[in-house]
Every structure is written in C-alpha cells, then in structure tokens.
Amino acid sequence: MSDSRPIGIFDSGVGGLTVVAKMQEILPKENLVYFGDTARVPYGTKSKETVTKFSVENVEFLMEHNVKLVIVACNTASSLSLDFLKRCFKVPIIGVIEPGAREAASVTRNDRIGVIGTHATVSSGAYEKAIKKINPRYSVFTQACPLFVPLVEEGWVDKAVTDSVAQIYLKPLKRRSVDTLILGCTHYPILRGVLRKNMGQGVILIDSAREVAREAREILDASGLLNGSGSKGKYKFFVSDEPNRFIRIGEQFLKKRINCVKRAV
Amino acid sequence: MSDSRPIGIFDSGVGGLTVVAKMQEILPKENLVYFGDTARVPYGTKSKETVTKFSVENVEFLMEHNVKLVIVACNTASSLSLDFLKRCFKVPIIGVIEPGAREAASVTRNDRIGVIGTHATVSSGAYEKAIKKINPRYSVFTQACPLFVPLVEEGWVDKAVTDSVAQIYLKPLKRRSVDTLILGCTHYPILRGVLRKNMGQGVILIDSAREVAREAREILDASGLLNGSGSKGKYKFFVSDEPNRFIRIGEQFLKKRINCVKRAV
Numbered sequence: 314m315s316d317s318r319p320i321g322i323f324d325s326g327v328g329g330l331t332v333v334a335k336m337q338e339i340l341p342k343e344n345l346v347y348f349g350d351t352a353r354v355p356y357g358t359k360s361k362e363t364v365t366k367f368s369v370e371n372v373e374f375l376m377e378h379n380v381k382l383v384i385v386a387c388n389t390a391s392s393l394s395l396d397f398l399k400r401c402f403k404v405p406i407i408g409v410i411e412p413g414a415r416e417a418a419s420v421t422r423n424d425r426i427g428v429i430g431t432h433a434t435v436s437s438g439a440y441e442k443a444i445k446k447i448n449p450r451y452s453v454f455t456q457a458c459p460l461f462v463p464l465v466e467e468g469w470v471d472k473a474v475t476d477s478v479a480q481i482y483l484k485p486l487k488r489r490s491v492d493t494l495i496l497g498c499t500h501y502p503i504l505r506g507v508l509r510k511n512m513g514q515g516v517i518l519i520d521s522a523r524e525v526a527r528e529a530r531e532i533l534d535a536s537g538l539l540n541g542s543g544s545k546g547k548y549k550f551f552v553s554d555e556p557n558r559f560i561r562i563g564e565q566f567l568k569k570r571i572n573c574v575k576r577a578v
Numbered sequence: 579m580s581d582s583r584p585i586g587i588f589d590s591g592v593g594g595l596t597v598v599a600k601m602q603e604i605l606p607k608e609n610l611v612y613f614g615d616t617a618r619v620p621y622g623t624k625s626k627e628t629v630t631k632f633s634v635e636n637v638e639f640l641m642e643h644n645v646k647l648v649i650v651a652c653n654t655a656s657s658l659s660l661d662f663l664k665r666c667f668k669v670p671i672i673g674v675i676e677p678g679a680r681e682a683a684s685v686t687r688n689d690r691i692g693v694i695g696t697h698a699t700v701s702s703g704a705y706e707k708a709i710k711k712i713n714p715r716y717s718v719f720t721q722a723c724p725l726f727v728p729l730v731e732e733g734w735v736d737k738a739v740t741d742s743v744a745q746i747y748l749k750p751l752k753r754r755s756v757d758t759l760i761l762g763c764t765h766y767p768i769l770r771g772v773l774r775k776n777m778g779q780g781v782i783l784i785d786s787a788r789e790v791a792r793e794a795r796e797i798l799d800a801s802g803l804l805n806g807s808g809s810k811g812k813y814k815f816f817v818s819d820e821p822n823r824f825i826r827i828g829e830q831f832l833k834k835r836i837n838c839v840k841r842a843v
C-alpha cells in the first residue's frame with residue numbers, strides 16, 4: 314500500500330518549520346502542507362479557549378487539502394487543544410508533547426527532567442502529566458521562557474544578551490540537577506548552542522521536532538499510509554498574514570530556501 | 579453643551595492603558611470604553627492589510643458602545659490603518675502618531691529627532707512623514723525595538739538584561755545625536771527609566787500617550803463634546819481573550835486596580 318496524500322502540519326507561525334526540517338530527514342518522500350497562523354501568532358500567551366478555537370480552524374484548513382495525518386507542531390496548541398482536536402476530526406492527529414515526554418523518560422539517568430516552554434505550555438502541566446503517566450517516579454521541573462521566541466525572531470541567537478536571558482531562566486533548573494531538558498517550544502532548537510552552554514555537556518537536550526517526526530513515521534507505517542511513490546516529497550506553505558516575514562525568519566529554521574508560500578485567508 | 583457619551587480607545591493589548599492613564603489626568607470627567615485585542619496581539623510584526631482588518635473590527639466594536647470619539651492607542655495601527663479608518667467611519671478618530679510628531683517638533687533644539695517603535699511602525703515611515711510635513715528641515719532617525727514589548731510584559735523593567743538590550747537598540751540613535759526621542763509604542767513609557775539612563779539627561783523623551791490625551795481634549799472642546807456632568811468618568815474594559823493576563827499586566831500600566839474587564843468576543 315502507498316498513500317501519496319500530504320501530511321498536514323500547523324503551528325502558530327514559523328516555529329513548526331523545525332518539525333518540517335526533521336520530516337525531511339525522517340520521511341523524505343512524504344508530501345507536506347504547512348499552515349502558519351502568522352496573523353494571530355503567538356499562541357503562548359493566550360487562553361485555552363482561544364488557542365483551541367484557532368487550532369480547530371487550522372485543522373479545518375488542512376483538511377481542505379485532503380491530508381492523511383495532522384501534526385500539531387506547536388507545543389502550546391498541543392498542550393491546550395490536542396484532546397479536543399482528536400474528538401473533532403476523524404484523521405489521525407498527533408502533537409509534540411507525548412513524543413518529547415517519551416524520549417525524555419527513556420534517556421534520563423537520574424529521573425529528573427526539566428521542561429522549558431511558553432507560559433501557556435508550562436501552566437497547562439501537559440508535559441508533567443505525560444511524563445508521570447509513563448512513570449510516576451520521575452520528577453519534572455518546568456520553566457516558562459517567554460523571551461526566547463522574540464530573541465530567536467530578532468535573530469539574536471549568538472548575542473551576549475541571549476546568553477544572559479538563558480542564565481536567568483535556566484538557573485532554577487540547574488539547581489534541581491535535571492539531567493534531561495525538553496525543549497518544549499518549536500523555536501528553541503534554534504537556541505541549542507546557548508542552551509547547551511548554560512546547561513552543561515552532561516544534560517541531554519530533547520528536541521520534540523525529531524521525536525514527532527519519528528512518531529509520524531510509526532503511525533503511517535503501522536497503518537500502511539506511507540508514500541512509496543516519488544523520490545522527494547513536495548511542500549506547500551500557507552500563512553494567514555503576508556508571507557515575507559515568514560520566509561525571512563523561516564529560512565533560518567529550515568536552513569534552506571522557502572519557495573511558494575501563499576496567503577491562506 | 580455637554581456630551582456624556584464615552585470615548586472609545588483600542589489597542590492590540592494592554593499598551594493602550596498608558597493612554598488611559600493620561601486620560602485620567604487630562605480628561606478626568608470623560609467616560610471611557612477600552613478594547614484590547616488580546617487574542618490577536620501583537621500587531622507590530624504583522625502586515626498593513628491584517629492590522630487594518632483587525633482595526634476596522636475594533637472600531638466597529640467601539641461604535642456599538644455609542645462612542646463620541648475613537649482613539650487608536652496603538653502606534654502600529656495608527657501608522658498602518660488610521661487613514662483607512664477615517665474614511666470608513668463618521669466618528670472623529672485620532673491616532674498617536676501626529677500628536678507625538680508635533681510635540682517632538684516643538685521641543686527639539688537641534689532638529690534631530692529619534693523614533694523607536696515596532697518593526698511595523700518603523701517600516702511604515704509614518705513618523706518621518708508626519709514630522710517632515712511639519713517642517714522638512716527636521717532629520718528623523720528610526721529604530722525598531724521588538725524586544726522591548728516582551729521585556730515589559732515579562733516584568734523585567736529593572737533587570738540588567740533590559741539595560742543591555744536598550745544599549746544595543748539605542749546606540750545608533752545616540753551616534754546620530756538626536757536630542758528628542760519619540761517613544762513610538764504604548765509599552766515604552768514603562769521603560770522610561772532605562773531609556774532615560776541610556777539616552778542621557780539631555781535628550782527629551784516624548785510620550786505619545788500624553789500628547790494624544792491633549793489632542794482628544796482639544797477636539798472635544800472645539801466641538802462642544804466635553805462631558806460636563808459627573809465628577810469622575812466611568813471606565814469599561816473589554817478584551818478578546820480571557821481577562822486575567824490583561825488585568826495582571828495592565829495594573830502595571832495603569833498603576834491602579836483594574837476591575838470589571840469583560841471578554842468581548
């Protein structure tokens with residue numbers, strides 16, 4: 314069996330492109346339709362009700378493109394809205410929380426796991442819940458890092474200021490001796506260097522993007538929905554605001570040229 | 579003549595409360611209806627088309643409250659959408675750009691004016707246009723400062739990091755020897771201390787909020803629409819997302835308790 318229908322991916326903006334980058338590596342033959350809700354970004358400071366309303370609209374948009382699987386490539390929307398989305402739509406929908414939680418649980422050596430994310434992700438408690446469900450013995454320590462997204466979008470990845478901000482945010486997690494840190498926001502892999510430096514070499518950084526791409530492969534494989542035809546998947550990008558800013562910042566995330574971005578609304 | 583209808587004020591979020599604070603001082607008898615578009619905040623990274631669509635919806639909401647004047651208490655919306663709003667609605671509508679530009683032009687001694695704001699405000703060129711219209715001899719130097727809003731919203735007003743960010747942003751303006759700096763975003767008055775320290779005592783900081791409140795007084799006075807009755811105006815606040823975050827951050831801006839915030843959508 315082979316299914317050439319695209320996989321749908323949505324995020325509040327450009328962050329989900331870190332998931333697209335991993336899909337390229339792990340599922341290179343799959344066609345993708347990406348939607349970035351750039352007119353209403355960010356989601357991380359907004360309420361469950363608002364994020365869920367936006368997320369439903371985003372999945373409805375992807376469904377119009379006949380997708381075979383939806384990836385919620387946004388930690389905030391995954392934390393607040395995934396259960397509701399699964400009840401609303403028949404297509405399989407996966408978020409970034411459970412794959413990240415599973416990977417963290419499998420690699421920690423001292424059972425102490427740190428999680429960084431937006432205010433909304435952290436206060437939802439979604440990562441704690443997912444990790445404790447795997448095994449209640451794990452200790453989970455969380456920290457909201459709301460300045461990381463604007464720092465990445467400003468392109469200040471290597472500036473001293475970003476290092477100072479990271480020191481402030483990460484200090485409480487270091488004090489708790491976590492040996493594993495979940496990057497619970499799709500923007501954070503861009504800050505891998507500064508996070509690595511501040512947490513130290515002994516701490517394993519978990520990038521949910523890679524884990525969710527692996528989960529997508531497992532689900533498609535198990536249900537015979539992988540795309541066997543063609544050599545390289547085709548990608549379509551849609552945004553709800555004008556595309557230029559998305560392209561400019563997005564190319565940092567994808568580390569290649571982005572063509573063919575359309576305004577969707 | 580006396581007119582007790584409220585004045586309508588909108589902003590993308592909490593920032594416009596700096597205008598409300600000045601209205602309290604300058605027009606204490608006026609009733610106000612405030613709308614903060616917290617579900618779609620921020621506007622400063624979004625396109626003219628999107629910001630204009632949102633702004634039209636916001637004015638329509640205020641019109642339902644029978645307002646006698648609308649203040650666009652958001653520099654981005656004033657820069658991108660004011661002309662369009664004025665064409666769409668019959669009620670008088672004022673923005674924050676022209677009052678700020680006029681004040682800057684009247685106080686500069688060396689005719690060199692700096693402007694700080696969001697990406698959208700700065701790239702719109704709205705302040706340059708307004709200042710050059712007053713007198714083309716003025717030199718205008720602009721700088722986008724996108725990290726100031728998240729720093730204020732994080733409550734990091736007095737942190738060393740904020741000082742470092744201000745140093746980076748303000749350096750080019752200091753090099754240009756501006757003697758007057760327009761705070762072209764309603765969040766920035768909260769950072770007055772750090773801006774003052776970095777620019778030096780000789781530079782005059784122009785807070786658009788105060789100027790727009792004065793302009794509102796002039797317009798209402800000239801058309802006999804001031805409210806003569808009552809001793810203290812009543813304020814109603816509406817937001818498009820859930821009110822808690824608005825209340826928490828907004829109390830910093832207003833320097834008093836905010837009661838009675840309702841969700842509007």
